[in-house]
Amino acid sequence: MAALTTARPGQDAGLRPLPWRRMTWVTWRQHRLALAGVIALLSVAAAYLLITGLQMHQAYGAVSACRPAGSGICQQAASNFLGTYAPGVGVTLGVLQVIPALIGAFVGAPLLAREFETGTFRFTWTQGFGRVRWAVAKLAPLAVAVAVAGGAFTLLVSWYLQPVFGAGDDDGPLYPTRFDFLGVALAAWILAAFAIGVLAGVLVRRVIPAMFATLAAWAGLAFVTGIFLRQHYEAPLVTSSPNIPASAWVISQGWFRGGNAASLEMIDHTLRPVDVQAVTPDLFQPGPATPANFGDPVRYLIQHGYTQLTIYQPASRFWPFQWIEGGWLLALSLLLIAATVWLVRRRATQ
Amino acid sequence: MNVIEAIGLGKRYGSTWALRGCALAIPAGHVAALVGPNGAGKTTLLNLAVGLTAPTEGMVTVFDGWPAGSPAALDGIAFVAQDAPLYRNLSVADMLHLTRNLNRRFDQGYAEARLGQLGIPMGRRAGNLSGGQQAQLALTLALARRPRLLVLDEPMAMLDPLARHDFMAAVMAAVADGGVSVVLSSHVLAELERVADYLVLITSGSVQVAGEVDDLLACHRVLTGPAAEAGSYAQRLDVVNARRGGAQVHLLVRTNGRSGSAPPGWEEHPVSLEELALAYLREPGAAALPGPSRARAVEPAEVTNWQR
Numbered sequence: 091m092a093a094l095t096t097a098r099p100g101q102d103a104g105l106r107p108l109p110w111r112r113m114t115w116v117t118w119r120q121h122r123l124a125l126a127g128v129i130a131l132l133s134v135a136a137a138y139l140l141i142t143g144l145q146m147h148q149a150y151g152a153v154s155a156c157r158p159a160g161s162g163i164c165q166q167a168a169s170n171f172l173g174t175y176a177p178g179v180g181v182t183l184g185v186l187q188v189i190p191a192l193i194g195a196f197v198g199a200p201l202l203a204r205e206f207e208t209g210t211f212r213f214t215w216t217q218g219f220g221r222v223r224w225a226v227a228k229l230a231p232l233a234v235a236v237a238v239a240g241g242a243f244t245l246l247v248s249w250y251l252q253p254v255f256g257a258g259d260d261d262g263p264l265y266p267t268r269f270d271f272l273g274v275a276l277a278a279w280i281l282a283a284f285a286i287g288v289l290a291g292v293l294v295r296r297v298i299p300a301m302f303a304t305l306a307a308w309a310g311l312a313f314v315t316g317i318f319l320r321q322h323y324e325a326p327l328v329t330s331s332p333n334i335p336a337s338a339w340v341i342s343q344g345w346f347r348g349g350n351a352a353s354l355e356m357i358d359h360t361l362r363p364v365d366v367q368a369v370t371p372d373l374f375q376p377g378p379a380t381p382a383n384f385g386d387p388v389r390y391l392i393q394h395g396y397t398q399l400t401i402y403q404p405a406s407r408f409w410p411f412q413w414i415e416g417g418w419l420l421a422l423s424l425l426l427i428a429a430t431v432w433l434v435r436r437r438a439t440q
Numbered sequence: 441m442n443v444i445e446a447i448g449l450g451k452r453y454g455s456t457w458a459l460r461g462c463a464l465a466i467p468a469g470h471v472a473a474l475v476g477p478n479g480a481g482k483t484t485l486l487n488l489a490v491g492l493t494a495p496t497e498g499m500v501t502v503f504d505g506w507p508a509g510s511p512a513a514l515d516g517i518a519f520v521a522q523d524a525p526l527y528r529n530l531s532v533a534d535m536l537h538l539t540r541n542l543n544r545r546f547d548q549g550y551a552e553a554r555l556g557q558l559g560i561p562m563g564r565r566a567g568n569l570s571g572g573q574q575a576q577l578a579l580t581l582a583l584a585r586r587p588r589l590l591v592l593d594e595p596m597a598m599l600d601p602l603a604r605h606d607f608m609a610a611v612m613a614a615v616a617d618g619g620v621s622v623v624l625s626s627h628v629l630a631e632l633e634r635v636a637d638y639l640v641l642i643t644s645g646s647v648q649v650a651g652e653v654d655d656l657l658a659c660h661r662v663l664t665g666p667a668a669e670a671g672s673y674a675q676r677l678d679v680v681n682a683r684r685g686g687a688q689v690h691l692l693v694r695t696n697g698r699s700g701s702a703p704p705g706w707e708e709h710p711v712s713l714e715e716l717a718l719a720y721l722r723e724p725g726a727a728a729l730p731g732p733s734r735a736r737a738v739e740p741a742e743v744t745n746w747q748r
Contacts, residue, residue, distance in 0.1 A: 105511045112541040119534060120527070208528070212521035213578070216490050217542035218514050218585070224542070436494070 108219050113227035121232060124197045128236060131193075132243050135186055142182070143250040146175050150253030168257040176261075179254055183267040189243075190276070190283040191308045193236050198287020199300040201228065202430070206295035215434075225434040229427050233284055240280035247271040255337065262337025262405040266316045273412035278419035283308045285426035292433045315415070323414045326401045332388050337405035345371055346397045360394050361387060441468045441504050443589045443621045444489050448498030451484050458484040459645045462498070463729075466623060466638065468588075470652070471615060473636035474625040475717055481645045482625040483522065486593045489623070490519040503588065515544055518582035522594045524575045528567025532577060535566055539581045551584035554610075572603030579607065583614050590614070592624035596631060608635055633713045641720050649720050649728045653713055656728065660716050663691045665706035673703060680726045681719035692719040694728065 153171045156164035202225075205211040215221035251268065263272055270279060287304040294300040321341045334340060345352040358368040365377035366387050374387040384390070388398060403411070442465045449462040459481040466472045474482050487493040488500045491509020499507070506512045526535060532555065540546035555562065558580075560573050569577060575595065582590055590611070596604045612635055614620055626632055639656060641649035649656070660680070663673075667689040670682060678694035692711060702708035711719075720726055 105515060107511065108542070108544060116538055116541055119530070119538070209521060209523065209525035210527055212487075212492060212519070213525050213527075214542070215492060216514065216517065216519040216521075217539065218511070218544050219542040220511060220514060 107223065110223070110227055112219065113224065117228050117231055121197075121201075121228070124200075125232075125235060128193055128197060128239055131189065132239055135189065136243065136246050138182070139246055139250045142178070143246075146179075146250070146253050149175065150256060153253075153257055171257050172254065172259055176254060176259055179251070180261075180267065183247075183271055186247075186271065187267060187312070190240070190279040190312075191305055193240075193280050194283025194285075194287035194308050195301040195304045197232065197236060198284040199291045199304045200297045201232070201288050201291055202434070203291035203295055203297045203300040206291075207297055222431060222435050225431050229288060229430065233281055233423070233427065236284050237277040237281040240277040241274070244272060244274075244276045247276070258336055260337070262339060263408045264337075264339035264403055264405060264411065266320075269320070269408075269411070269415075270312075270316075273409065274416035275412055275419075278416040278423075279312070281423045282311070282419045282426075285423040285430075286311070289426045289430045289433075292430050320411065320415065321403060323411050324403070324407055326403050329400050329402070330397050331400075332392065332398060334400050334402060335404055338402040339405070341401045341403065343372055343398060343400045345391065346399055347395055352396060357391065357396070360391060360396070364390065366390075442466060443468045444500065444502055444623060445504075446485075446488075446498065446500045449485075449488060449495055449500050450497040451481075451488060451493060452496040457496075457645055459488070462642075462646055464640065464647050464650060466621075466640065466650075468621045469619070470638035471611070471622040471624070471636050472638035472640060473629070473632040474623060474640045474642060475629050475632065476625075476627065476642035476648075477721065478627055480642045482627075482642055483593055485642065486519075486591055486623070486625055490517055490591055492519075516588040517591055518585045518587035518589070519591045520575075520578045520582050520593065520595055523598055524578035524595070526566040526574060526578060529565060531563055531565055532560060532569070533562040535577065535581060536562075536584075539585070543585050545586045547584045547586055551580050554580050554583075571598045572600065572606065575599055575603065575607055576610065579610055583610075583620075587620060590620050590622045590624075592622065594625055594627070596626065596628075604631060611635070629714050629717050636713075639713065639717070641717055643721060643724050647729065648724065648726070649717070651728065656716060657711060657713065659694055659696050659728075660711045661693055661695050661702075662709045662711050662715065663693055663702050663706050664688055664709070665691075665703065669703070669705075673706075680728075681723045692716065 149171055153164070153167045156167050158164070202211075205214065211221075214224060217224075219227075251263075251272070255263065261268065263269060269275055283304070286307045287300070290300045290303040290307065291297075294303055321339075326341055345357055347356065354368055354371060357371065361368055361374065364381060364384055364387075365379035366384070367375040367377060368387075369375050376384070392398065444464065444466045446462050446464040449464070450460040451458050452460075462481075462485065464485075474485065476482050484493065488495055489502065489508055491507075491513060494509075502508055502513045503516055506516075527538070530538065536546075536548065536551055540548060552562070555577070558573070558576050560569065560577060566574065566577060575598070579592075579595075592611070595611075596607060599607060608631070611622060611624070615622060624632065624636075637653050639649060639651060639653050640647060663677070665673075665688065667684055667687055670689040670691060673679075673691070677691065678696070680692045680694060682692075683690045692715065720728065
């Protein structure tokens with residue numbers, strides 16, 4: 091007689107799971123287009139960096155050959171070089187910020203959302219391989235692939251930025267748009283965007299909304315990190331010296347007089363005898379009556395009892411900051427991917 | 441052996457129970473039709489059986505005790521979901537390759553031969569096949585896995601009559617070939633009547649009728665007689681459903697094997713599967729469930745109804 095019996099998990103162990111390598115072809119066949127898209131995106135960006143970078147390296151060759159180094163002429167040459175190239179570098183890196191977002195939205199988000207949208211999860215998740223291992227076998231190699239691609243791209247950006255740092259640009263490697271493209275940060279951000287994408291896909295279950303959710307979540311995370319979080323990885327340094335260490339990341343600067351913050355009106359008032367207008371606390375506009383030998387308004391203000399306090403992160407903290415940011419992004423990514431796999435296991439149908 | 445067994449099975453979506461208190465035991469070696477109106481819980485029951493959904497309460501097992509969705513269950517069950525979802529951008533050959541990689545067994549020769557007979561080109565993208573071809577491809581992929589149980593959810597909903605015929609012919613050929621049990625759902629009973637030898641009738645989230653078609657047909661009769669006399673016989677007979685047609689009334693009664701129970705002046709007819717199913721569907725309170733030997737968990741819920 092057929093009886094209703096409880097599960098026999100012990101015998102399940104006898105059925106050995108299908109080997110992981112079975113998924114190699116599946117993952118490759120189904121995601122080679124997405125991977126080709128990532129390669130194409132990074133190749134276009136790389137080609138641009140290579141062309142402009144070669145020009146920049148050539149121009150910098152003349153600057154670095156200048157002798158005697160540190161002389162007025164050489165400083166002027168470096169300054170001219172930065173005046174010519176630094177703004178373009180800033181714009182380029184600003185535009186490239188979207189790379190992790192695009193990878194998250196176009197590779198991560200559709201990965202599971204498309205299965206739900208087209209109903210193919212009902213086909214795939216009822217095959218012998220098992221859906222949890224299927225999800226792991228897709229997520230893990232793709233996560234590694236996009237992160238490695240990001241790491242390779244970082245090498246190019248590091249080369250691209252060499253002349254700018256070499257010429258002693260004020261904005262060092264900690265500066266927001268640069269920090270994300272150096273060290274381990276880009277790989278970590280791409281990984282995080284991918285993880286956000288796959289989780290959004292399993293939650294939203296439709297491709298286009300999942301892509302937008304990914305973009306929004308990534309933008310929020312990147313914004314909060316860049317504006318609020320990163321400057322607190324280590325307690326920032328404060329100096330009253332007008333000579334801020336080169337390449338430091340200046341977080342904020344302010345004028346103080348007699349222990350209190352000095353307003354723009356006070357600064358402007360102090361500078362009026364020499365006909366200098368304080369447009370902002372660190373932008374000064376000389377007028378027609380400014381003495382020819384006036385010199386530096388910052389020094390003038392200090393001579394008149396002001397103190398300029400600068401809160402900054404020294405460039406020497408670049409690598410500790412990279413490891414901190416890379417570390418928590420990696421942890422976050424693993425957490426999001428684990429949550430995705432858990433949801434695949436839990437909620438096949440709603 | 442029972443291919444699917446459920447005890448106290450329930451699934452709730454939000455505050456709505458799609459399935460509740462479901463007890464079921466479908467024996468092996470049958471083509472079982474899971475029939476019920478739209479929204480009755482057919483798809484939910486099948487999703488639970490193939491492990492796509494986790495039950496809210498109770499449990500469902502396959503092949504005598506394997507939990508639904510366990511490796512052994514996945515290995516033995518081939519499932520063709522509603523609308524036969526396939527990767528539209530993959531070629532037929534790629535779909536075969538994919539399915540072969542994801543399963544312990546895959547009969548590549550069988551699949552290729554069958555697709556060849558059907559004239560489905562291996563190089564064509566699955567999304568460019570006609571609806572009938574897509575259904576046939578999905579069925580081929582399922583059968584090439586050499587499953588012990590084939591589960592088909594509304595397999596013919598999207599097909600034209602010719603494609604339906606071809607599809608069912610393919611299923612029946614597989615059954616004839618070798619030992620595969622089939623569970624298929626439909627809200628159109630007529631197309632299952634020719635093929636199903638086991639009926640599970642499901643209404644508003646629970647099983648109403650379950651049993652072998654021959655047994656069910658043998659146990660039910662339609663009695664036709666004067667409407668005025670109907671009330672007095674209803675006490676005596678096990679009436680599932682009554683339909684009036686003018687002065688006459690058609691009573692679908694459960695005879696439980698006794699024949700010749702027709703009173704004088706009444707005519708007795710054998711019942712068709714469709715009539716039987718419709719009668720039960722019209723009377724959600726009535727139930728015809730197998731005795732305790734098949735599914736002990738079934739409560740003795742034989743309800744006799746005589747409603748106007």
